[in-house]
Amino acid sequence: MAEQQEGYQIDLGNLTAFDPQHQFQSIPDKREDLVKECITHATKLIQAVADSLFSLPSTEDASGPIVPLPQPTTKLPREKPLPKPAPPTKWEVFAKKKGIQNRKKDKLVFDEQTSSWKRRYGYDRVNDDNDVPIIEAKMTDEPGVDPFATRRSEKKQRVEKQEKNRLYNLKEAAKVGALPSHVQLAATALPITGTQAAPRKVSKDELQNVAGMAGTSTASGGKFDKKLAGEKPPKHDKKYRKFLPVVEGSGMGSLEKQQTDKILNKLMAKNSHEIFNVSKAVDMYNVKSDKKRRNQQGKSSAMSSKLKVKKSPYKNASKGSSKKGGSSSKGKSGSSSKGKSK
Amino acid sequence: MLHIKTPKSMRAKRALEKRAPKLVEYGKKTLILHGTKTSNVLNSVLTEIYHLKKDNAVKYSRRNDNIRPFESGGETSLEFYSLKTDCSLFVFGSHSKKRPDNLVIGRTYDHHIYDLVEVGVENFKSMASYSYDKKIAPLIGSKPFFAFIGEGFENVEELKHLKEVLLDLFRGQVVKNLNLAGLDRVFVCTAVSSKKVLFTHCALRLKKSGTIVPRMELVEVGPSMDLVVRRHRVPDESLKKEAMKIAPELIKKKEKNVSKDAIVGKIGKIYVPDQEVGNASLPYKPKGVKRERREAKAAKGEDNSNKHAEKKLRKQQDDDVSA
Numbered sequence: 001m002a003e004q005q006e007g008y009q010i011d012l013g014n015l016t017a018f019d020p021q022h023q024f025q026s027i028p029d030k031r032e033d034l035v036k037e038c039i040t041h042a043t044k045l046i047q048a049v050a051d052s053l054f055s056l057p058s059t060e061d062a063s064g065p066i067v068p069l070p071q072p073t074t075k076l077p078r079e080k081p082l083p084k085p086a087p088p089t090k091w092e093v094f095a096k097k098k099g100i101q102n103r104k105k106d107k108l109v110f111d112e113q114t115s116s117w118k119r120r121y122g123y124d125r126v127n128d129d130n131d132v133p134i135i136e137a138k139m140t141d142e143p144g145v146d147p148f149a150t151r152r153s154e155k156k157q158r159v160e161k162q163e164k165n166r167l168y169n170l171k172e173a174a175k176v177g178a179l180p181s182h183v184q185l186a187a188t189a190l191p192i193t194g195t196q197a198a199p200r201k202v203s204k205d206e207l208q209n210v211a212g213m214a215g216t217s218t219a220s221g222g223k224f225d226k227k228l229a230g231e232k233p234p235k236h237d238k239k240y241r242k243f244l245p246v247v248e249g250s251g252m253g254s255l256e257k258q259q260t261d262k263i264l265n266k267l268m269a270k271n272s273h274e275i276f277n278v279s280k281a282v283d284m285y286n287v288k289s290d291k292k293r294r295n296q297q298g299k300s301s302a303m304s305s306k307l308k309v310k311k312s313p314y315k316n317a318s319k320g321s322s323k324k325g326g327s328s329s330k331g332k333s334g335s336s337s338k339g340k341s342k
Numbered sequence: 343m344l345h346i347k348t349p350k351s352m353r354a355k356r357a358l359e360k361r362a363p364k365l366v367e368y369g370k371k372t373l374i375l376h377g378t379k380t381s382n383v384l385n386s387v388l389t390e391i392y393h394l395k396k397d398n399a400v401k402y403s404r405r406n407d408n409i410r411p412f413e414s415g416g417e418t419s420l421e422f423y424s425l426k427t428d429c430s431l432f433v434f435g436s437h438s439k440k441r442p443d444n445l446v447i448g449r450t451y452d453h454h455i456y457d458l459v460e461v462g463v464e465n466f467k468s469m470a471s472y473s474y475d476k477k478i479a480p481l482i483g484s485k486p487f488f489a490f491i492g493e494g495f496e497n498v499e500e501l502k503h504l505k506e507v508l509l510d511l512f513r514g515q516v517v518k519n520l521n522l523a524g525l526d527r528v529f530v531c532t533a534v535s536s537k538k539v540l541f542t543h544c545a546l547r548l549k550k551s552g553t554i555v556p557r558m559e560l561v562e563v564g565p566s567m568d569l570v571v572r573r574h575r576v577p578d579e580s581l582k583k584e585a586m587k588i589a590p591e592l593i594k595k596k597e598k599n600v601s602k603d604a605i606v607g608k609i610g611k612i613y614v615p616d617q618e619v620g621n622a623s624l625p626y627k628p629k630g631v632k633r634e635r636r637e638a639k640a641a642k643g644e645d646n647s648n649k650h651a652e653k654k655l656r657k658q659q660d661d662d663v664s665a
Binding site (some may be wrong): 029038040080182207 | 345359363367372414415451456486490499506517518521522523530557559584585586587598661
């Protein structure tokens with residue numbers, strides 16, 4: 001915290017020493033020398049911190065001397081906003097006005113009827129409303145009115161009133177922004193954070209980027225979005241398509257003709273061996289038959305299928321080579337058989 | 343009707359209260375993760391930082407492709423993770439051709455990005471490559487010393503920012519009482535140039551000296567690397583103001599008219615207002631001054647005095663008779 005003669009800035013609360021005046025006249029070439037120099041200088045700094053640290057009044061403890069640290073001088077930002085003090089609840093306002101002190105209540109209360117200690121609330125409690133077997137009729141009672149029912153309805157009313165008060169208190173707290181930490185209003189489905197901190201100012205380019213992203217993610221690709229006055233059209237609003245020139249000059253080499261030729265070739269199969277890949281068809285057929293066999297075997301014997309599966313690729317290799325000649329017919333029969341089985 | 347959600351179990355309630363904002367903050371947790379591509383160097387850097395902060399750090403092992411801290415849309419994932427893990431510091435590592443061995447150290451305020459510093463790691467030497475006596479190895483969670491050397495930390499904006507962030511990252515909890523036997527580590531940061539900072543971690547050895555203050559000896563143990571500052575983002579002014587606020591209850595109020603003297607101790611001054619003795623009015627009127635009395639006296643005069651004498655005589659006679 002104090003500045004020494006050497007000019008170090010010491011923050012005892014953070015155990016930090018900062019030397020703002022040190023200059024590297026010449027950086028040593030070797031990294032090891034540089035590191036050594038840094039460490040020797042750091043030792044001096046740390047010694048200065050330790051001097052002031054050990055001079056603080058210490059209390060002896062089993063593990064070692066304990067020293068009260070001062071507050072750190074370098075201020076660092078908080079991670080969460082300051083909690084706001086909650087407004088007093090309805091009851092608290094009333095209690096303050098009347099001067100009612102909050103007294104701690106015992107868990108067990110002596111019950112006169114059973115002459116035993118019973119809980120104040122919960123199972124087997126004192127003065128349980130449901131336990132009274134007989135309610136004596138008073139002069140003011142009307143005939144035909146069920147006293148038990150009236151008791152139940154009164155309790156219900158009390159509970160409803162309490163719930164109303166609780167909601168009122170929470171609403172008041174939410175207005176100020178001081179909701180208790182474990183309560184979350186589900187109308188706002190936001191995570192439990194403090195105040196809505198002001199978002200940082202974004203630049204024009206960033207805003208344009210984000211607007212473009214938002215536009216393209218819509219169903220119409222952002223084409224029919226209403227634009228504000230002064231907003232520039234999106235950067236690439238046209239389709240990615242290249243159109244050939246309308247008039248074919250001899251110099252261009254008739255690009256359109258080439259394009260159509262290419263498509264025709266693909267369709268009409270001028271080179272038949274390019275269209276039908278024999279080896280691939282054979283592989284596909286082999287794989288299909290393998291799977292079929294495996295499924296059938298699996299249904300019959302689960303244990304032995306493992307061994308049998310391993311054997312089959314070798315069998316099929318020989319079969320596949322023989323099949324190559326009459327592949328097209330085989331393929332047809334295979335497909336037809338499959339059709340029949342289905 | 344507003345629907346109110348409350349936790350159904352005490353455990354959930356306690357967990358929520360742990361994450362609630364507090365008047366005095368306990369300690370920041372760190373989230374360590376990496377992006378699409380990492381290099382060997384970066385992997386070891388991240389694991390070593392995690393080991394240094396084992397108590398209060400969370401390390402994600404999967405790669406995160408959609409996190410780009412410096413872009414406008416690329417921060418949402420980070421903010422979400424920060425919310426879920428309740429971490430307000432994060433270290434994000436990535437490697438690309440343009441920015442090799444890149445580390446982005448950032449802080450969040452209220453789970454939104456507060457500030458960022460991007461550094462490149464060069465000349466990294468891991469903890470394993472240092473050989474030292476295992477007895478002096480620093481323990482996890484001990485409060486470290488910091489040594490910042492170099493005028494760059496005061497003059498250059500980016501280095502100032504980096505200094506603050508490094509302090510925040512490694513300092514641990516703010517404690518009121520410190521056990522002097524548990525001091526065993528030092529972080530040394532040297533500003534070699536206006537862009538480069540040499541960062542190294544040393545263990546402390548306290549040697550006996552003549553005085554109470556032991557002699558410090560630094561032994562390099564930990565990771566050492568060169569940090570090259572690339573980009574940084576300072577926090578918004580209004581956000582910074584809000585984040586630096588201290589609760590008004592915590593600010594110590596100065597006691598007026600109290601001063602401390604070295605010799606005597608605590609001295610207080612009491613200011614006594616001037617007592618106007620002459621002009622003070624008595625709460626009662628003295629007997630003789632009362633007007634009725636004066637008038638009555640003037641009117642009845644001697645009768646009164648006779649009556650009094652008679653009364654006295656009668657009383658004496660009664661006493662004699664009774665006695």
